[in-house]
Every structure is written in C-alpha cells, then in structure tokens.
Amino acid sequence: MKELLKLYIDSYRGLSRPAWLLALVMLVNRTGAMVLPFLGIYMTQALHFSISEVGVVLACFGLGAVTGSWLGGWLTDRFGNFWVQTISLLASVPLFMAAPLFTSVKGLAAVIYILSVVTESFRPANSVSVARYARPENITRAFSLNRMAINLGFSIGPALGGFLASISYHWIFYGNALGAFIASLVFIAFFAKRKGNTRPKPTAGKGDKPSSRPLSPYRDWTFLLFSLFCCIYAICFFQLLSTLPLFYQQGHALNEKQVGIILGFSGFVVVVFEMLLVHIAERRLSYASSIFIGTALCAVSFALLPIPTGYWILYASIFLLSISEILAMPFMASVAVQRASKQTQGAYMGLNALAFSAAHVFSPFLGTRIADHYGFNVLWWGTAAVLMCVAWGLYLVVRKL
Template identity: 30%
Template sequence: MRGWLQQATGGLPRQFWFLWTGTLINRLGAFVVIYLAIYLTQALHFSQSRAGLVLGAYGVGGAIGTMTGGVLADRWGRRPTLLTAQFGAAALMLALGFADGLGQLAAGAFLLGVFAEAIRPAFQAMMIDVVPERDRIRAYSLNYWAVNLGFACSAVLAGFAAQFDYLLLFVVDAGSTLAFALISLVFLTETRPARPAPAAPAAPGRPARGGPGLHTVFRDRVFVGFLLLNFFVVLVVMQHMSTLPIAMSADGLSPATFGWVIAVNGLMIVAGQLFVPKLIDGHDRTRVLALATLILGVGFGLNAFAGTVAVYALSVVIWTLGEMLQSPSNSALIAELSPAALRGRYQGVNSLSWSAGSALAPIVGGFVQQHLGSTVLWLGCAAVGVVVAAGQLASGPARERRAAALRELGPAAPGAAGRPPSAGETRHEEDTTPPAPAVEGVKVPARD
C-alpha cells in the first residue's frame, strides 16, 4: 500500500500541492452551485424556467470570465489573475445570498460567473506550467480526487445547512473561496513561461505585431473540434446540478436525500480515482474517452426509469464510472494540445466549453423537463452520449497527431516569473523566447 501511495503521489512539485490544498478547501465549502436550483425553486418559489434563467446567467458570466481569465493569465500572469478572480468571487458569493428578485439574482449570478470561472484557466495553466508532462495524468487524478472529496462532503453538509438556513450556503462558500485566495496570496509564485518578444514595427510610427493570440485557438480545428465534443458532454453532465434535483423533488425526495444521492458521485471518485491512471495505462486514449462518454450517457439515461432513491443512486454510480475514466485523460490531452506560449488562452477556451454548457444545460434541460417531461430529457442525454462517443472515435487520430507534433516542438523556456525586473531591465527584455511555430493547421495571427 505504501509503495502504491508513493507511486500515486510522489515526485510532484511543491507548488502543485499548494494548488491541491486550495482546491480541497474551496470544494469543501462549495455549497451554492450544488443547491442553487433547489434554493431558487423551493425557498424563492421560482418556476423551473425562471430558475433556469438564473442558472444560465451564471453560465453566460462564466463564458466571459473564462475567456478574460485565459487572456489575462498569458498577458498579466497566472498569479495576479488567480488572486483577482478569487477575491472577487468570494465577495460576489456573499452578495448573491442577499439578492432578491429575478433581476438581482440573475445579475448577481452573472457577475459571480465572471469571477468564479476566471479562476479556472489561470489555475489550469499554472498546473501545466509546474507539472512535467510525464506526471500530468497523476496530477490531474489527484486534483480531481481533491475536488470530489470536497464535493462529497459539501453535498451532504449543504443539505443540512439548507434545512437550517439557506444563507449559510452562501456564507460558507464565500469563506472557503476566501481561504483559497489567501493560500494563493501567501504560497503561490508566478509560473508563466517567457512570452515572445514583439516583432519590429514594419515602418516607423506603426505599431509592432505581436505573437500568436486568441484567434490562434479558434483557428485550431483539431482543438476546437475536441471542445465541441466536450461541450455536449457538459450539457449532459450538468443536468445533475439543475434538472436532477428538480426531478428528485418532484418524486417527493427531500433536499437532504438529494445531497446523499449526489454524494455517491464524490465518494466513488474519492475511493477509486487514484487507481484510474494505473487502470487506463497502456490503453488507447481515444477508445477510453469514447467508452467513458458512452457510460455517462447510459447513466443519465437510467434516470428515465427512476422514481426511488435506489434507482437514482444506481444512475449516479454508472455515470460516475464514466466520469472517472473521462476526466484525467481529457484534461491531460487538453494540456498536450496547448502550446506553451498560449496555455492561458487555450485553457480559457477549454473552460468556455464548460461555461457554455453550464449556461445552456439548465435552460435546455429545464425547458425539456417542463414541456416534454423528464423521460424525454433523460433518454435524450443517453442519445447524446452515443453520438459523442462516435465522434471521439472518428476524431481521435487527428488529435494524437497534433499532440505528437507539439511534443516535438518542446516546452517554452521558463521565464523570470516570480521576481521583479532588475535595474535597467524591462519585461520585454525578459520575454526572449521566439514565437511558437505553427502546427498542422494552426495559424499564427497578431497577438490579441
């Protein structure tokens, strides 16, 4: 057992463990997103559609936040972006707890989405910066384990807190976000690789053209195609945060019962996620992703026949197995597809697929559930899983060719992150790494 633990956790950088610790603390208090749909429909008596609009506003804000956070992580730095987003999210989480009426709640959810989701690309880019490629599957599994240990505990604790006072959900969530912000402030250092130096101006008086920018990501057909598949996965997975609690409430099950059922997801991941790297080692990554997506679809599709706690729990067990297989492989592949000089932007666009899915999932799911019924909703989730699995198989070879080509280019040289410029030195003098060359269909336009 000791040897396995050393194999699973040994040799990872110190800064990774600070990120890991902050993730665990933050997730232990992540109450609001889990119970926001129940809060809106039961405490505030919103309809399913109105609740979907508030949840969707968070997703729209998140879409803006991820893009902004990705660009700032590359241009401003990982650490200042992370700190600004964390402190802002803590304040807005508390403000949302005191919001009243559809307009205030939607506006508060939107702003919270901007700041909370801006954390993600800076965090992910920092983790890619500090963890060598050979260790990333392990690192992502460990981080995912921390996320779900916190999730399992918070789902249960939030259920009891909601029975006492819904405001506690917002207070505790704000406090845990603030704790992560303080860890980032005290222990984390800047990790951004050196940026390309701007090219000389074409003519006197004309601005210089920079290196590759945000448009580079959107012109990367292989990467964008992969994110499109992930977007449809998110549409399915995020139903457990929006339409699933509503469906369980309609079957007469309490918020506390929903908390225990959804905690099965976190408990399974805590118990088994660290074994996943060994399980999938040596297997074709494309087939692993396709199988995982198929299992996710089957798990959510089973909800069409649910009505009791046992069947809902079985559904969670099935789609959690798919999630456990999908998450570390998916995250490591996205890291491999991200050129070093554009990691923040690539992670921002990756987070956009989650934010866009988070925005549309409650709106689409709430509409289907209200007008067509839960059975159509859950069988539709199963169909999406089948289609996405086929898409993974079809597009996998092109992704692996792209990842191999980027590996041949090698990582960017580390910059002077974490120290101020010396006398007479400017930031541009530090940024001496040449622009990353184009790779298989990736064009290099001016810096955005």
Template identity: 30%
Template sequence: MRTVRGWFQDTAGGLPARFWYLWTGTLINRLGSFVLVFLAIYLTQERGFSASQAGLVIGLWGVGGAVGTTIGGTLADRWGRRPTLFTAQLGGAVMMLALGLARPLWAVALGALLLGAFAEAARPAFGAMMIDVVPEKDRLRAFSLNYWAINLGFASAAVLAGFAAQAGYLLLFIIDAATTLVTALIIFTRVGETRRARPVSKGAAAPTGALRTILADRVFLGFVALNLFAALIFLQHISMLPIAMGDSGLSPATYGTVIALNGVLIVVGQLFVPRLIRGRSRSHVLALAALVTGVGFGLTAFAEAAWFYGLTVLIWTLGEMLQSPSNATLIAELSPGELRGRYQGVFSLSWQIAGAAAPILGGLIREHAGNSTLWVGCAILGGAMAVAHLISGPARERRAVALRSVATPTEPVTVIEPPAPQAAEAAAISPAEPAHAN
C-alpha cells in the same frame, strides 16, 4: 504493507512541491464552496424570491462565468498566471461577501453576475499553472489527484453547509469568501509565477492573433465540441434528474442521498484510475467514457425506485471518472505553451455554455417529447460521441506529438519570474508524505 506503500508512491510520489500547494488550495477552496450548493434554496426561502427570479440570478452567474473564463484565459497568457489568479480570487472573495449582504433583486443579480465572472476567471489561470508545474509524464496522476480533491472538498462542503446554514445563511458566504482568500494567498506566496516567456519563432502566432489561431485549430475545436456534448449530458443530473425523481414520488432528501453516491465513488475510486488507464489509447478511453456515461443516463428512462436511480448514478460516474483525467491531459497537450491560458479559457467556455443550455434543452425535450425521450436521447448522444472520439482520436494524437516536438527546448527559454528554490519548497512540503494525499 509494502504493496500499499508501493501503490501510494506510484499514485502520489515524485510530484513537484508546487503541485501540492495547488492541490492544497483546491481542497481548501472546495471545502468552503458552500454558496453554490444552497444558492437556490437561499434565494427562494431566505430572500423570498420567486423560482423565476432565482433562475434569473443563477443564470446571470453563468453569463458572468462565460465572460470571466474568456478574459481570464487571455490575462493568464498576457499578464501572468499568478496575478490573474490572485486578482480573480480576491475579487471573488469580495463579491461573495457582497452577494451575501445584498438585499434588492437588482443588487443580488449584479452580485451574481460579477461573482461568476471573477470565479470563472480563475479557472484558466489555475489550469495553465497546473500544466506549467507538472511534467508531462506525471500529468495523468496529478490531474486525477486534483480531481479527487475537488470531489472530496465538494462532498464535504455539502454536508458542512447544512450545519452552517442553521446558524444563518450569511455564515455560508463568509466561510466561502474566507476559503477563497486563503487559497489565493497559498498560491500567490508559495507557487509563484509559472508562465515562461518564449522567443516568438518565425511563423508562430503573435498574441494579437491568438483568437484567430484558436479559431483555425480545427482539431482543438472539435475536441471542445465533444466536451460540450458531454457536458450537456452530464449536467442533466442537476437539472432534469431531480425533477424525474420527484415525478417518481421520491423526496428531495432522497435525491440528495442518491447524487451523493457520485462524490463517494469518485473519492473512493479515483486514485486507482491512473494505473487502470495508463498506457492505453486515450481515444479508446474517452470513447468508453462517453459510452458508459450515455448508458448510465439512458437507464434513467426506466428508473422508478431510489435504488435504480442510484445504480444509474454509479454507472455514469464511472464514465466521468474515466473522462476527467483523460480530458485534462489531452487539453494540456493540445495547448501551445504561449497560448495555454487562452486555450484553457476556450475549453472552460464549453462548460459555461452547457451550464446555460443543458437545463433549457432538457426541459424542452422533456416537456414536448417526454421523460423517456430525454434519457434515451442522452444514451444515443453518448454512443455518437464514442464513435466521434474513435474517429477524431488519431488527429488529436498527431497534433499532440507535433506540439511536443515544438515545445522541446532547442534554444534558451527565459523565465519571467524564477520559482522558489526547490530545496526550500521540499523542506516546506514534501510530496512523499502521506498527509498530502489524504
């Protein structure tokens, strides 16, 4: 019992109360993330659109997301985390309902475009807020816990959405909008603004030169490029993997069961990852993650039976579990405080680009070079990324150390809006209580 209590304290204890409000918002939001799970089925079966029309709508969602994450990152730094996040989530809730009520193709397409923009505009602000409220020494644990909540909520949503859809697809949109709004209210009322106004020192980048600063940051852009390649591999699981399993004579239901192993493994094992990788070289962890991910997807070339596909999912999920918290802590340390939102936005943009490119590239390779070439190519790319992480890792760590030294307070720092008293927050939600880590 004492060992369990010690593990729990080591995993979830001592984190700021405001982190737990963010964590709770993440879980609630993901529990209601119904629409994206069933959007393709809704568009083709309920609305009667063709496969190409459904693809256009989903693609416009991605285009909107690319625009939204860029704007959201800028606003998070200039306007503030809280107003940006609240506005984006409020707009997302409204557009979610509008999309559910839309009927003509043009209205559905416009709704998807705007919904993608609002939904993704919230991500940089949320990421910056998470970095703001969690001390550097606790970020690995905090990001792992938040990632765990994301997967627990999303896995539960996939099951709950099936029951909700039986009562009518509009209910999916209503619940999704409601949970988004609840999340916005929790963060707006309980977390407060976290952005700090820092005096601009001589030689520091002014806000108007933020884009120029990011484009000149070769260490950061190299890290973003590596994440783009990782995303191109990873997103094959929702584009080419179901097609490959179909060619093996397996049903969509079997694909759903196999891919559910990803969420189950993360929910069961992610909380143990921080202790496993703590104190280890992040470059080595990220290299291992890339290699394991590549091997997992590469083995898909030899899969025919459901159990073999399930094995490949378990392998690349292990790589994902190693990569996610290491990525999150590293991007936090590579982001200058005054440009944190915009750095988060550029990093998120790599996922948006991969979301649009992965199915296109995967389809072209599969069509012209064959199924095996696609998956073996993923393995080769994963190996190349592992080498790239080992080579570029020392430069990233030097940059992180340099930014930490600059961020060390040597002069007064003005807080734009003071946070709520810690005593009141601790009374409202205690991070030491087991209920907050469920």
C-alpha cells in the same frame, strides 16, 4: 489484491510538491462550494420561481462562466496565473455575501452572472498552474489529483450545504464565501513567492518554428471540433447541477439533506477511484479510448434514471456518472495541454474551460424546458442518445489530435 494496492500507491508517486499544494487549495475552495448544487432548489423552494425561471437564472450562470473562462485565459497569458487566481478568489467573497439580497428573477440573474464571471476566471489560470508545475510524464495524473481534491470538497460541500439549507438557504451563500476566503489565504501563503507564478518568456512550442507565431486555438479547426464535442458532453453531464437535483426532489420526493448525500456520494466515488483508474487508463488505454469509455458510461448513467426501481437506481446512476467523469475529463484537459505551446497554454486552457462553461448556459436552459414540457424521462432518454453519438465523435477527433 496486492497488485491492486501497488497500482493504487504507484498512482500517487512522482507528483510534485506544488501539485499537492494546488490540490489542497482546491480542496479548501470546493469544500465551501455549496451554492451551485442547491441553487435550483433554493429558487423553487425559497423564492418560488417556476422551473423555466430557474433555467433562466442558471443559464446566466453559464453565460458568466463563458465570459469568465475566456477572460481568465486572456488574463493568465498576460499577467500570470497567480494574480488571476488570487483576485478571483478574493473578489468572489463579497459577491457571495450579497447574493441573498437579490430575490427577483432579474436581480438574481444579474448577480449570478457577475459572480460566475469572477469565479470561472479561476479555472483556466488554475489549469495553467497544474500544467506548469507538473512533470510532463505525470500531467494527466496531476490534473486528476486536482480534480480529486475538487471532488473530495464536493463530497463534503453539498452534504454540509444540505444541512445549512435545512436551517436557512442564506447560509449556503455565507458558507461559500467563507470557503473562498480561506482558499485565497492558503493559496497566497503557498504560492506568493514560488517560482513559476509569473508568465514565462515566450518560447517555441513543440512543433513550432522558432520565428513563427503560435497557432491560436480559435484557428485550430481540429481542436475547435474537439471543444465542441466536449461542450456537448458537458451539457449532458451538467444536468448533475441543474435538473438532476430537481428530479431527485420532484420525482423521488427527496429532501435537501438526502439530495446533499447523493451528490456527496458522487464526490466520494471520484476521490476513491480517480487516481487509480487514471493511472490504469494511462498505462492501458489511449486518450481516445479513455474518453470514449467515459462518455459512453455517462450515457448509461442517464439511461438508468427512468427505471422505476427505487432509490438504489439513483445511486447506481450517480456512480456511473462519477466513473464517466474520471475517465473523460482529465484526459480532455491533457489533450488541450499537449496541443498548446507554452505561450498559448492560457488560450488553449481558456478555450477548454470555455467549452465546459458554455455548457452551463445550455444545460439548465434546455434541461429545465424539456423536463417542464415533456417530463424528466424524455430528458434522460434523449440525453443518453446524444451522449452515445458524442462518444464516437470524440473518439475519432481525439485520434486525429
């Protein structure tokens, strides 16, 4: 027990003050993130959309995320991560406030697309901030700290969102707007004058010749293959935000509060275990091994869902899904950072974010249609089989990287 406690304390040592401040901003922002976990339920219950129509709107969120990830990376390399993050947070506030006014499939799809472009442009800029403020030897743990803050917010946000949704679904949009506004104020207060907010002058990256042009991630074929596997992993994982809440409601008759508690439990697991497990994985596992184990656990989590044994199987599944996230995602981000030179960090992190954002297009679109035509059990077994193949693909590619 003492050794475990020592490991837990050591996992937080050496992290810079800016890394902690970035984590605080993410905590505030994600505590207000209530819309996406309940968007599918909102459309079926309040707007009476079919499951297929829900898939169309959620796919538009994914298309916006793809656009926003590319745009955020491009803008970050040109104007700096500070301005991209600030504008993204502030511009999202009126969009969240206006979203409940759109009640048709086309209207809601359009506003969700625009909202997604704005909010997802934040991700590559924020990743560059984490990479630049972290000490090189602690970069994976810095990403983990940031993700821990995201998940702590995610454990609070859905639970609070479930309570607000039981009063009125409009309140989840207003709550998200308030969270983004407070996060923008905190971010500006901490980072407006902090050194490192502007883009540094181009310098040769590791392995680059001083006079050579940095390799674009879109010409880095090994990294492109890695990003493809990350995208497929994310397509499966992001069932958490689309078909999984619908399965909880339709397959197990859970109400909004109960769905919020399960999703909140996922964030709680990540908050408790992420820094410790990442610290252990850094010491004992390679990037390839950690990502392989994380992806395989994701497969097991979905394979458990068809087992008809009551509510406890839902918590066992979400627990394994959370551990999968801990072991896979921070190391995927670290692979992107290590592969990039300083002047292409925005592009590489943008492509890494693009891989996950593209999953927001395909995950709800494919998931809702498979569930609608073949049932949820076919969806879960198929997802598990795909993830096992992806686990081996990622292991082989990361070893080459």
